[in-house]
Amino acid sequence: MPHTIRAYELQPRDGFDALTLVERPAPPLGPGDVRVRVRAVSLNFRDLNMVKGAKKRKAPIVPASDGAGEVIEIGAAVTRHAVGDRVAAAFFPTWLSGELSDYHHARALGGGQDGMLAEEVVLPESAWVRLPSRLSFEAAASLPCAGVTAYHALFEAAQLRAGDTVLVQGTGGVSIFGLQLARAAGARVIVTSSSAAKRDRAVAMGADHVIDYKAEPAWGEAARAWTGGRGVDVVVEVGGPGTFDQSVAALRYGGTMSLLGVLTGLRGEVNTYGVFHKSLRVCGIYVGSVAMFEGLIRALEARQIEPVIDKSFGFGEARDAYAYLASGAHFGKVVIRVG
Structure with a gap:
């Protein structure tokens, strides 16, 4: 009717x-x-x-x-x-x-x-x-x-494996799903956030390491240092041009950036040298x-x-x-x- x-x-x-x-x-x-x-x-x-x-x-x-x-x-x-x-x-x-x-x-x-x-x-x-x-x-x-975006970023684009290290930016929906799914797959997870309360919640959910990106503007280098200098295997990149270079710094040689976010805008200057220098894979993720x-x-x-x-x-x-x-x-x- x-x-x-x-x-x-x-x-x-x-x-x-x-x-x-x-x-x-x-x-x-x-x-x-x-x-x-x-x-x-x-x-x-x-x-x-x-x-x-x-x-x-x-x-x-x-x-x-x-x-x-x-x-x-x-x-x-x-x-x-x-x-x-x-x-x-x-x-x-x-x-x-x-x-x-x-x-x-x-x-x-x-x-x-x-x-x-x-x-x-x-x-x-x-x-x-x-x-x-x-x-x-x-x-x-x-x-x-x-949820689907995080799944795509970790398991379709990056083919995450147990023992890998993942970096997620912030504590929005995609990043929190990324934390949960990566931990469930046996990976270690680094979370960046400027909020002490949110960092504490991320740790309570299983994050292995947290970084205050305002206190540590070079958070990509900080993440790489935490891995013993090797670098992370996967970055779930939700920021866009404003965070791109630090994501490159965080990644290991041959690592994967799952690029899906525009929180800092659609356009901006990025350092492409690190991408080819480190043989990185940059994968566009749209849900x-x-x-x-x-x-x-x-x-x-x-x-x-x-x-x-x-x-x-x-x-x-x-x-x-x-x-x-x-x-x-x-x-x-x-x-x-x-x-």
Whole structure:
């Protein structure tokens, strides 16, 4: 039956006022589609950038790529899911496996098409990944971007092995997942943070070493020194040009930089000498495929890893949730409860 749902749209307004709660027709269901009642959505740094660009969009869009919920209706041809299944949507709904392409990129949730910050979402059955029953919807909502990105960075791009040393920058969603997954794989982990409280929390979660990057601006050299001068095997590089050179300094000869972040911007001067001098691999990471999402789920279940949720907001508090993420006070993920 046709009905309406509540959803947030990014409309052409300044700041977080662009986030507008509206009523709109529920999306139609095709024969290969699955309708999900969204229970929770998590936010990423990308979502802040989408708000900043709201005035440039040609039409309003439902924001946010990451959400989890329960199946409430399936199309006539659906075989992978049933009503009542607990699922989360892939960031790139059409990227099932293999390489990313323009086609998949153009269909990213909350960017190329409507995202998850709505009461109901309809996507093809192949876009939904079944969730472990032990995970809450809030925890599961944190997986599609941050969790899959960390998995891709460590195990697909870098092929992390037990005994390796990983450096993660800060304590945001990707870095905390990186800490958890790397430790579960038997690797040692270095965490950089300017906050003493966050460094203490990282150690409590299993970090082997922490570095205050403000007290030690040459934190790359400090990380390499901690490894006895060998250097780290993998850096999960979330900063971009502002942290690139220190990541190069931290890496061992033949190490891997999984480059995925833009926290310090998209452009800037970097020292390329260290890249070829040390025979480094620099791998661009843009989230991952449905197959990688399924691999992440297996890894989480094998070690019973629990995603770290910093703070949860109600559906009517979406602007507050975005503002809290923008403050940088979080450790782990920021979540919005939808229903």
